[in-house]
Amino acid sequence: MKKTDILELVSRKLAPFMFLFGLYLLTYGHLSPGGGFQGGVVIASGIILLSVSRGIETAEALFPSFSLSILETFCFILLLAAGLAGVFLGVGFLGNPLPRAAAAGVPRVGMILLLNILVGLKVAAGVSLICLRFFREDE
Amino acid sequence: MIHRGRFYGGVILRILLVLLVGGFLYLALRGDPETGSPIRDYILRRGTEDTGALNLVTSIYLGYRAFDTLGETLVLLLAVSGVLLFTEGKK
Known part of the structure:
Protein backbone atom coordinates (compact mmCIF):
# COMPACT_ATOMS: atom_id res chain seq x y z
CA MET A 1 0.00 0.00 0.00
CA LYS A 2 1.23 3.46 -0.88
CA LYS A 3 1.73 5.59 2.21
CA THR A 4 1.03 9.29 2.12
CA ASP A 5 1.77 12.05 4.56
CA ILE A 6 -1.91 12.72 5.08
CA LEU A 7 -2.65 9.11 5.99
CA GLU A 8 0.28 8.93 8.37
CA LEU A 9 -0.48 12.23 10.10
CA VAL A 10 -4.21 11.58 10.43
CA SER A 11 -3.80 8.07 11.75
CA ARG A 12 -1.14 9.13 14.23
CA LYS A 13 -3.34 11.88 15.58
CA LEU A 14 -6.56 9.88 15.46
CA ALA A 15 -5.50 6.69 17.24
CA PRO A 16 -5.08 8.20 20.75
CA PHE A 17 -8.55 9.70 20.51
CA MET A 18 -9.92 6.31 19.55
CA PHE A 19 -8.31 4.81 22.64
CA LEU A 20 -9.76 7.61 24.73
CA PHE A 21 -13.22 7.12 23.28
CA GLY A 22 -12.98 3.38 23.87
CA LEU A 23 -12.06 3.93 27.51
CA TYR A 24 -14.97 6.37 27.81
CA LEU A 25 -17.33 3.74 26.46
CA LEU A 26 -15.96 1.24 28.99
CA THR A 27 -16.21 3.44 32.05
CA TYR A 28 -19.56 5.06 31.25
CA GLY A 29 -21.29 1.92 30.02
CA HIS A 30 -23.63 1.85 33.01
CA LEU A 31 -24.85 5.42 32.43
CA SER A 32 -25.01 5.85 28.67
CA PRO A 33 -25.05 3.62 25.60
CA GLY A 34 -21.85 1.67 25.37
CA GLY A 35 -20.30 -1.02 27.45
CA GLY A 36 -17.58 -3.60 27.51
CA PHE A 37 -17.90 -5.16 24.09
CA GLN A 38 -18.35 -1.93 22.16
CA GLY A 39 -15.58 -0.11 24.00
CA GLY A 40 -13.22 -3.03 23.57
CA VAL A 41 -13.85 -3.14 19.84
CA VAL A 42 -13.23 0.63 19.58
CA ILE A 43 -9.87 0.26 21.35
CA ALA A 44 -9.00 -2.67 19.11
CA SER A 45 -9.89 -0.62 16.04
CA GLY A 46 -7.41 2.03 17.23
CA ILE A 47 -4.70 -0.61 17.36
CA ILE A 48 -5.74 -1.90 13.93
CA LEU A 49 -5.63 1.64 12.51
CA LEU A 50 -2.08 2.02 13.81
CA SER A 51 -1.01 -1.28 12.35
CA VAL A 52 -2.62 -0.58 8.97
CA SER A 53 -1.22 2.91 8.56
CA ARG A 54 2.11 2.77 10.39
CA GLY A 55 3.06 -0.82 9.68
CA ILE A 56 2.71 -3.96 11.69
CA GLU A 57 6.12 -3.61 13.35
CA THR A 58 5.19 -0.29 14.95
CA ALA A 59 1.92 -1.63 16.28
CA GLU A 60 3.59 -4.75 17.64
CA ALA A 61 6.28 -2.66 19.31
CA LEU A 62 3.57 -0.70 21.11
CA PHE A 63 1.28 -3.65 21.79
CA PRO A 64 3.27 -6.90 21.77
CA SER A 65 1.31 -10.05 21.09
CA PHE A 66 2.62 -11.67 24.22
CA SER A 67 1.32 -8.89 26.46
CA LEU A 68 -2.01 -8.90 24.67
CA SER A 69 -2.47 -12.62 25.21
CA ILE A 70 -1.47 -12.27 28.86
CA LEU A 71 -4.03 -9.45 29.23
CA GLU A 72 -6.69 -11.58 27.56
CA THR A 73 -6.30 -14.57 29.84
CA PHE A 74 -5.68 -12.49 32.96
CA CYS A 75 -8.88 -10.51 32.43
CA PHE A 76 -10.82 -13.74 32.04
CA ILE A 77 -9.38 -15.11 35.29
CA LEU A 78 -10.25 -11.85 37.05
CA LEU A 79 -13.77 -12.10 35.62
CA LEU A 80 -14.12 -15.60 37.11
CA ALA A 81 -12.70 -14.33 40.41
CA ALA A 82 -15.20 -11.47 40.47
CA GLY A 83 -17.96 -14.02 39.89
CA LEU A 84 -16.68 -16.27 42.68
CA ALA A 85 -16.57 -13.33 45.08
CA GLY A 86 -20.36 -13.26 44.86
CA VAL A 87 -20.46 -16.95 45.82
CA PHE A 88 -18.40 -16.40 48.95
CA LEU A 89 -20.41 -13.34 49.95
CA GLY A 90 -23.70 -15.14 49.59
CA VAL A 91 -25.31 -13.53 46.53
CA GLY A 92 -24.66 -16.26 44.00
CA PHE A 93 -22.27 -16.59 41.08
CA LEU A 94 -21.68 -13.20 39.40
CA GLY A 95 -24.09 -11.55 41.80
CA ASN A 96 -23.56 -8.03 43.01
CA PRO A 97 -21.77 -8.28 46.37
CA LEU A 98 -21.90 -4.56 47.10
CA PRO A 99 -24.34 -3.59 49.85
CA ARG A 100 -27.64 -2.10 48.89
CA ALA A 101 -27.37 1.61 49.48
CA ALA A 102 -29.65 3.18 52.04
CA ALA A 103 -29.84 6.52 50.31
CA ALA A 104 -31.61 6.58 46.97
CA GLY A 105 -28.97 8.67 45.23
CA VAL A 106 -26.08 6.28 45.83
CA PRO A 107 -25.89 3.63 43.13
CA ARG A 108 -24.35 0.25 43.86
CA VAL A 109 -22.82 0.18 40.43
CA GLY A 110 -19.21 -0.76 41.27
CA MET A 111 -19.65 -4.38 40.27
CA ILE A 112 -21.01 -3.50 36.83
CA LEU A 113 -18.24 -0.95 36.34
CA LEU A 114 -15.63 -3.57 37.22
CA LEU A 115 -17.18 -6.16 34.90
CA ASN A 116 -17.44 -3.62 32.08
CA ILE A 117 -13.77 -2.67 32.35
CA LEU A 118 -12.66 -6.31 32.53
CA VAL A 119 -14.81 -7.38 29.57
CA GLY A 120 -13.68 -4.35 27.56
CA LEU A 121 -9.97 -4.90 28.11
CA LYS A 122 -10.44 -8.57 27.31
CA VAL A 123 -12.32 -7.87 24.08
CA ALA A 124 -9.77 -5.23 23.04
CA ALA A 125 -6.90 -7.63 23.59
CA GLY A 126 -8.64 -10.51 21.85
CA VAL A 127 -9.82 -8.69 18.73
CA SER A 128 -6.54 -6.85 18.23
CA LEU A 129 -4.62 -10.08 18.79
CA ILE A 130 -6.61 -11.85 16.07
CA CYS A 131 -6.21 -8.94 13.63
CA LEU A 132 -2.48 -8.47 14.28
CA ARG A 133 -1.93 -12.18 13.72
CA PHE A 134 -3.87 -12.14 10.46
CA PHE A 135 -2.04 -9.03 9.22
CA ARG A 136 1.26 -10.73 9.94
CA GLU A 137 0.07 -13.80 8.08
CA ASP A 138 -0.73 -11.58 5.13
CA GLU A 139 2.82 -10.33 4.69
CA MET B 1 -27.35 -6.89 -26.53
CA ILE B 2 -27.36 -10.50 -25.51
CA HIS B 3 -27.06 -10.01 -21.77
CA ARG B 4 -29.70 -7.34 -21.44
CA GLY B 5 -32.50 -9.80 -20.62
CA ARG B 6 -30.46 -11.50 -17.94
CA PHE B 7 -29.49 -8.07 -16.53
CA TYR B 8 -33.09 -6.94 -16.17
CA GLY B 9 -34.01 -10.30 -14.66
CA GLY B 10 -31.36 -9.82 -11.98
CA VAL B 11 -32.56 -6.31 -11.23
CA ILE B 12 -36.17 -7.43 -10.89
CA LEU B 13 -35.12 -10.30 -8.66
CA ARG B 14 -33.23 -7.94 -6.38
CA ILE B 15 -36.09 -5.49 -6.17
CA LEU B 16 -38.46 -8.34 -5.28
CA LEU B 17 -36.02 -9.51 -2.59
CA VAL B 18 -35.83 -6.01 -1.11
CA LEU B 19 -39.63 -5.74 -1.10
CA LEU B 20 -39.93 -9.13 0.59
CA VAL B 21 -37.42 -8.30 3.33
CA GLY B 22 -38.97 -4.86 3.76
CA GLY B 23 -42.40 -6.41 4.13
CA PHE B 24 -41.22 -8.73 6.86
CA LEU B 25 -39.46 -5.86 8.63
CA TYR B 26 -42.62 -3.75 8.39
CA LEU B 27 -44.67 -6.56 9.89
CA ALA B 28 -42.14 -6.99 12.68
CA LEU B 29 -41.71 -3.32 13.52
CA ARG B 30 -45.31 -2.18 13.18
CA GLY B 31 -45.34 -0.85 16.70
CA ASP B 32 -45.44 -1.92 20.28
CA PRO B 33 -48.06 -4.40 21.35
CA GLU B 34 -50.63 -2.86 23.62
CA THR B 35 -49.93 -5.04 26.61
Whole structure:
Protein backbone atom coordinates (compact mmCIF):
# COMPACT_ATOMS: atom_id res chain seq x y z
CA MET A 1 0.00 0.00 0.00
CA LYS A 2 1.23 3.46 -0.88
CA LYS A 3 1.73 5.59 2.21
CA THR A 4 1.03 9.29 2.12
CA ASP A 5 1.77 12.05 4.56
CA ILE A 6 -1.91 12.72 5.08
CA LEU A 7 -2.65 9.11 5.99
CA GLU A 8 0.28 8.93 8.37
CA LEU A 9 -0.48 12.23 10.10
CA VAL A 10 -4.21 11.58 10.43
CA SER A 11 -3.80 8.07 11.75
CA ARG A 12 -1.14 9.13 14.23
CA LYS A 13 -3.34 11.88 15.58
CA LEU A 14 -6.56 9.88 15.46
CA ALA A 15 -5.50 6.69 17.24
CA PRO A 16 -5.08 8.20 20.75
CA PHE A 17 -8.55 9.70 20.51
CA MET A 18 -9.92 6.31 19.55
CA PHE A 19 -8.31 4.81 22.64
CA LEU A 20 -9.76 7.61 24.73
CA PHE A 21 -13.22 7.12 23.28
CA GLY A 22 -12.98 3.38 23.87
CA LEU A 23 -12.06 3.93 27.51
CA TYR A 24 -14.97 6.37 27.81
CA LEU A 25 -17.33 3.74 26.46
CA LEU A 26 -15.96 1.24 28.99
CA THR A 27 -16.21 3.44 32.05
CA TYR A 28 -19.56 5.06 31.25
CA GLY A 29 -21.29 1.92 30.02
CA HIS A 30 -23.63 1.85 33.01
CA LEU A 31 -24.85 5.42 32.43
CA SER A 32 -25.01 5.85 28.67
CA PRO A 33 -25.05 3.62 25.60
CA GLY A 34 -21.85 1.67 25.37
CA GLY A 35 -20.30 -1.02 27.45
CA GLY A 36 -17.58 -3.60 27.51
CA PHE A 37 -17.90 -5.16 24.09
CA GLN A 38 -18.35 -1.93 22.16
CA GLY A 39 -15.58 -0.11 24.00
CA GLY A 40 -13.22 -3.03 23.57
CA VAL A 41 -13.85 -3.14 19.84
CA VAL A 42 -13.23 0.63 19.58
CA ILE A 43 -9.87 0.26 21.35
CA ALA A 44 -9.00 -2.67 19.11
CA SER A 45 -9.89 -0.62 16.04
CA GLY A 46 -7.41 2.03 17.23
CA ILE A 47 -4.70 -0.61 17.36
CA ILE A 48 -5.74 -1.90 13.93
CA LEU A 49 -5.63 1.64 12.51
CA LEU A 50 -2.08 2.02 13.81
CA SER A 51 -1.01 -1.28 12.35
CA VAL A 52 -2.62 -0.58 8.97
CA SER A 53 -1.22 2.91 8.56
CA ARG A 54 2.11 2.77 10.39
CA GLY A 55 3.06 -0.82 9.68
CA ILE A 56 2.71 -3.96 11.69
CA GLU A 57 6.12 -3.61 13.35
CA THR A 58 5.19 -0.29 14.95
CA ALA A 59 1.92 -1.63 16.28
CA GLU A 60 3.59 -4.75 17.64
CA ALA A 61 6.28 -2.66 19.31
CA LEU A 62 3.57 -0.70 21.11
CA PHE A 63 1.28 -3.65 21.79
CA PRO A 64 3.27 -6.90 21.77
CA SER A 65 1.31 -10.05 21.09
CA PHE A 66 2.62 -11.67 24.22
CA SER A 67 1.32 -8.89 26.46
CA LEU A 68 -2.01 -8.90 24.67
CA SER A 69 -2.47 -12.62 25.21
CA ILE A 70 -1.47 -12.27 28.86
CA LEU A 71 -4.03 -9.45 29.23
CA GLU A 72 -6.69 -11.58 27.56
CA THR A 73 -6.30 -14.57 29.84
CA PHE A 74 -5.68 -12.49 32.96
CA CYS A 75 -8.88 -10.51 32.43
CA PHE A 76 -10.82 -13.74 32.04
CA ILE A 77 -9.38 -15.11 35.29
CA LEU A 78 -10.25 -11.85 37.05
CA LEU A 79 -13.77 -12.10 35.62
CA LEU A 80 -14.12 -15.60 37.11
CA ALA A 81 -12.70 -14.33 40.41
CA ALA A 82 -15.20 -11.47 40.47
CA GLY A 83 -17.96 -14.02 39.89
CA LEU A 84 -16.68 -16.27 42.68
CA ALA A 85 -16.57 -13.33 45.08
CA GLY A 86 -20.36 -13.26 44.86
CA VAL A 87 -20.46 -16.95 45.82
CA PHE A 88 -18.40 -16.40 48.95
CA LEU A 89 -20.41 -13.34 49.95
CA GLY A 90 -23.70 -15.14 49.59
CA VAL A 91 -25.31 -13.53 46.53
CA GLY A 92 -24.66 -16.26 44.00
CA PHE A 93 -22.27 -16.59 41.08
CA LEU A 94 -21.68 -13.20 39.40
CA GLY A 95 -24.09 -11.55 41.80
CA ASN A 96 -23.56 -8.03 43.01
CA PRO A 97 -21.77 -8.28 46.37
CA LEU A 98 -21.90 -4.56 47.10
CA PRO A 99 -24.34 -3.59 49.85
CA ARG A 100 -27.64 -2.10 48.89
CA ALA A 101 -27.37 1.61 49.48
CA ALA A 102 -29.65 3.18 52.04
CA ALA A 103 -29.84 6.52 50.31
CA ALA A 104 -31.61 6.58 46.97
CA GLY A 105 -28.97 8.67 45.23
CA VAL A 106 -26.08 6.28 45.83
CA PRO A 107 -25.89 3.63 43.13
CA ARG A 108 -24.35 0.25 43.86
CA VAL A 109 -22.82 0.18 40.43
CA GLY A 110 -19.21 -0.76 41.27
CA MET A 111 -19.65 -4.38 40.27
CA ILE A 112 -21.01 -3.50 36.83
CA LEU A 113 -18.24 -0.95 36.34
CA LEU A 114 -15.63 -3.57 37.22
CA LEU A 115 -17.18 -6.16 34.90
CA ASN A 116 -17.44 -3.62 32.08
CA ILE A 117 -13.77 -2.67 32.35
CA LEU A 118 -12.66 -6.31 32.53
CA VAL A 119 -14.81 -7.38 29.57
CA GLY A 120 -13.68 -4.35 27.56
CA LEU A 121 -9.97 -4.90 28.11
CA LYS A 122 -10.44 -8.57 27.31
CA VAL A 123 -12.32 -7.87 24.08
CA ALA A 124 -9.77 -5.23 23.04
CA ALA A 125 -6.90 -7.63 23.59
CA GLY A 126 -8.64 -10.51 21.85
CA VAL A 127 -9.82 -8.69 18.73
CA SER A 128 -6.54 -6.85 18.23
CA LEU A 129 -4.62 -10.08 18.79
CA ILE A 130 -6.61 -11.85 16.07
CA CYS A 131 -6.21 -8.94 13.63
CA LEU A 132 -2.48 -8.47 14.28
CA ARG A 133 -1.93 -12.18 13.72
CA PHE A 134 -3.87 -12.14 10.46
CA PHE A 135 -2.04 -9.03 9.22
CA ARG A 136 1.26 -10.73 9.94
CA GLU A 137 0.07 -13.80 8.08
CA ASP A 138 -0.73 -11.58 5.13
CA GLU A 139 2.82 -10.33 4.69
CA MET B 1 -27.35 -6.89 -26.53
CA ILE B 2 -27.36 -10.50 -25.51
CA HIS B 3 -27.06 -10.01 -21.77
CA ARG B 4 -29.70 -7.34 -21.44
CA GLY B 5 -32.50 -9.80 -20.62
CA ARG B 6 -30.46 -11.50 -17.94
CA PHE B 7 -29.49 -8.07 -16.53
CA TYR B 8 -33.09 -6.94 -16.17
CA GLY B 9 -34.01 -10.30 -14.66
CA GLY B 10 -31.36 -9.82 -11.98
CA VAL B 11 -32.56 -6.31 -11.23
CA ILE B 12 -36.17 -7.43 -10.89
CA LEU B 13 -35.12 -10.30 -8.66
CA ARG B 14 -33.23 -7.94 -6.38
CA ILE B 15 -36.09 -5.49 -6.17
CA LEU B 16 -38.46 -8.34 -5.28
CA LEU B 17 -36.02 -9.51 -2.59
CA VAL B 18 -35.83 -6.01 -1.11
CA LEU B 19 -39.63 -5.74 -1.10
CA LEU B 20 -39.93 -9.13 0.59
CA VAL B 21 -37.42 -8.30 3.33
CA GLY B 22 -38.97 -4.86 3.76
CA GLY B 23 -42.40 -6.41 4.13
CA PHE B 24 -41.22 -8.73 6.86
CA LEU B 25 -39.46 -5.86 8.63
CA TYR B 26 -42.62 -3.75 8.39
CA LEU B 27 -44.67 -6.56 9.89
CA ALA B 28 -42.14 -6.99 12.68
CA LEU B 29 -41.71 -3.32 13.52
CA ARG B 30 -45.31 -2.18 13.18
CA GLY B 31 -45.34 -0.85 16.70
CA ASP B 32 -45.44 -1.92 20.28
CA PRO B 33 -48.06 -4.40 21.35
CA GLU B 34 -50.63 -2.86 23.62
CA THR B 35 -49.93 -5.04 26.61
CA GLY B 36 -46.38 -4.91 27.96
CA SER B 37 -44.66 -8.09 28.97
CA PRO B 38 -44.26 -8.62 32.72
CA ILE B 39 -40.46 -8.92 32.55
CA ARG B 40 -40.20 -5.61 30.72
CA ASP B 41 -42.31 -3.85 33.33
CA TYR B 42 -40.30 -5.45 36.13
CA ILE B 43 -36.98 -4.33 34.65
CA LEU B 44 -38.30 -0.84 34.01
CA ARG B 45 -39.43 -0.56 37.62
CA ARG B 46 -36.66 -2.37 39.47
CA GLY B 47 -33.67 -2.50 37.13
CA THR B 48 -31.80 0.53 38.38
CA GLU B 49 -32.47 -0.31 41.99
CA ASP B 50 -31.44 -3.96 41.64
CA THR B 51 -28.19 -3.51 39.74
CA GLY B 52 -27.30 0.16 40.16
CA ALA B 53 -26.98 0.87 36.45
CA LEU B 54 -28.99 3.69 34.91
CA ASN B 55 -28.57 2.13 31.48
CA LEU B 56 -31.09 -0.69 31.53
CA VAL B 57 -29.39 -2.60 28.72
CA THR B 58 -26.26 -2.75 30.85
CA SER B 59 -28.29 -3.72 33.87
CA ILE B 60 -29.59 -6.70 31.92
CA TYR B 61 -26.38 -7.91 30.35
CA LEU B 62 -24.13 -7.44 33.34
CA GLY B 63 -26.67 -7.56 36.14
CA TYR B 64 -29.44 -10.04 35.50
CA ARG B 65 -27.70 -11.95 32.71
CA ALA B 66 -24.06 -11.73 33.71
CA PHE B 67 -23.67 -15.45 33.18
CA ASP B 68 -24.44 -14.99 29.47
CA THR B 69 -21.76 -12.33 29.24
CA LEU B 70 -19.28 -14.69 30.85
CA GLY B 71 -20.13 -17.24 28.17
CA GLU B 72 -19.61 -14.68 25.42
CA THR B 73 -16.19 -13.74 26.72
CA LEU B 74 -15.38 -17.44 26.92
CA VAL B 75 -16.35 -17.79 23.25
CA LEU B 76 -14.02 -14.93 22.33
CA LEU B 77 -11.22 -16.48 24.39
CA LEU B 78 -11.67 -19.79 22.58
CA ALA B 79 -11.68 -18.02 19.19
CA VAL B 80 -8.43 -16.22 19.99
CA SER B 81 -6.89 -19.46 21.23
CA GLY B 82 -7.91 -21.22 18.03
CA VAL B 83 -6.46 -18.49 15.80
CA LEU B 84 -3.21 -18.46 17.76
CA LEU B 85 -3.01 -22.24 17.65
CA PHE B 86 -3.62 -22.65 13.93
CA THR B 87 -1.32 -19.80 12.84
CA GLU B 88 1.46 -20.55 15.27
CA GLY B 89 4.09 -22.23 13.09
CA LYS B 90 3.89 -19.89 10.10
CA LYS B 91 5.86 -16.70 10.51
